[in-house]
Each structure stands twice: as C-alpha cells, then as structure tokens.
Amino acid sequence: MIQKSVYSEILISLLFPLLAIPFFNKENLTSDIKRLLILETFFNIICITLKLNTFLNIEIIVFDIVFAVFFFFQSGGFLLSLLVKKTYSNLIPTIALTTGLFIYYFRSTGTILSPDNRVLMYGYDAPIELQFIYFSWLVGVLLIDNKMLLPKVTVLMAHLASFIIAFQSNEFFHSRIATACHLFVLNSVFVYKSQNWINRDCVSINFLKTALDNSRNHKALSIIISVLSVFFLIRLILA
Numbered sequence: 001m002i003q004k005s006v007y008s009e010i011l012i013s014l015l016f017p018l019l020a021i022p023f024f025n026k027e028n029l030t031s032d033i034k035r036l037l038i039l040e041t042f043f044n045i046i047c048i049t050l051k052l053n054t055f056l057n058i059e060i061i062v063f064d065i066v067f068a069v070f071f072f073f074q075s076g077g078f079l080l081s082l083l084v085k086k087t088y089s090n091l092i093p094t095i096a097l098t099t100g101l102f103i104y105y106f107r108s109t110g111t112i113l114s115p116d117n118r119v120l121m122y123g124y125d126a127p128i129e130l131q132f133i134y135f136s137w138l139v140g141v142l143l144i145d146n147k148m149l150l151p152k153v154t155v156l157m158a159h160l161a162s163f164i165i166a167f168q169s170n171e172f173f174h175s176r177i178a179t180a181c182h183l184f185v186l187n188s189v190f191v192y193k194s195q196n197w198i199n200r201d202c203v204s205i206n207f208l209k210t211a212l213d214n215s216r217n218h219k220a221l222s223i224i225i226s227v228l229s230v231f232f233l234i235r236l237i238l239a
Helices: 006-023 031-051 060-085 091-106 128-145 154-167 172-190 206-213 215-238
Strands: none
Touching: 006 031, 006 172, 031 060, 031 172, 060 091, 091 128, 091 215, 128 154, 128 172, 128 215, 154 172, 206 215
C-alpha cells in the first residue's frame, strides 16, 4: 500500500503508530525497541518527505545525507548493543552490513522517486549482494541474538515475511524498514513474541529451539552467516 500513494503511507506509517501508542504494552518497551521505533519512524518521515518533494523542493543531496545519518545510527546502535551485551556471534555480519551500507552510500547517484512511486535511495535499489548480507545478518538477529524467543516463531516468521516482501519490491530498504516498523508497533500492542501469545503451542517449533540450544549448532550457524556475509561483501566491493 505504501507504493500506491503518499497518503496511504502517511496513514500506515505515521498515523497508525501514533494511534497505537496509548495501547502499547509498557513492559515490552525495552530501550532497544524504543530506539528502533524512533529511528524507523524517522526513516518513514524521510520517505514521505521525498514523496512530497514536488512541493517542498528540497535539494536531493539532503536526502542522501539524511538517509546516511539514519543508517549510521541504525547500524551503530546494533553494533553498540552487541558490544554492551557481549554477544559476538552476529558481530561479523553486523560489521559486514555496516560496511556494505557505506559502500552503497559512496556509490550514490542521488536519491530519486521512481515514476512508479518507489523510493530509490542513492539513485538505485540496494545491490543484490547487500540484500543477501542483510539476510545473513537478519538470520543472526532472529535465531542467535533473539534465541530466547524460541520455540515461539511468530517474530521469526513475521520478519522473514517482511524480508521476502522487501526482496521482491525493487525498493528493498524502504519496504523492509517500513514493514519492520509496523511489526514493532504490532508487537508493542499485542506482544506476539510472548510464549503465552494465544497459547504456548501456537506458532511454536520445539525442535528449532532444541537444535539451537546445542552449542555446536549455535556456533555452526554463527560461522555460516559470518562466511556468507563476508562472501557477499567481497562480491559487493568487486561489483
């Protein structure tokens, strides 16, 4: 819907979160969730402003810089969170993603809004290599950093669905961040990540938790996503 018109995006990405705030589950609002909600709402505001730029006439370089600032704080926040929590299993994919984002920025040809209303940061959609780096990092976030949410896989399924939508959208980061923000809002209201959401057996995969509780499997997954992220980063550098 966010591609249909700027008014749809204002409704979904700004009005919906504002109306949901009174219903937020305060116990679920960790500092990380608050940071992500603020940053991703800021990102949505940038995209909406770009779509209204016919009337605003803001220099395109301003959008390039503001998107870069967003990604700096976004990726910097993820890195800082890993270092503070001393959880390093997803560190290499996080560094690879941060590096890939800077490469994406420095190859910018100027942010544009395509004729079919797609937000193309830096003038083109995120390179396929960068999208695969992001996927490697996302798997680490969902299955390593947030392993404690298993066996409930509502968060896993929701964010993988968001990734698939973004991967097919031809405006990867706009679609991914917009849908991720909506998911954070919904979780802040319904807390669908909870083991007791509906009931403990609903949308749960017990063998996945059992497998990842095994330290060898945990390390193997960490190595796989690290190798993949570095491989695709090298491909991105050489592209």
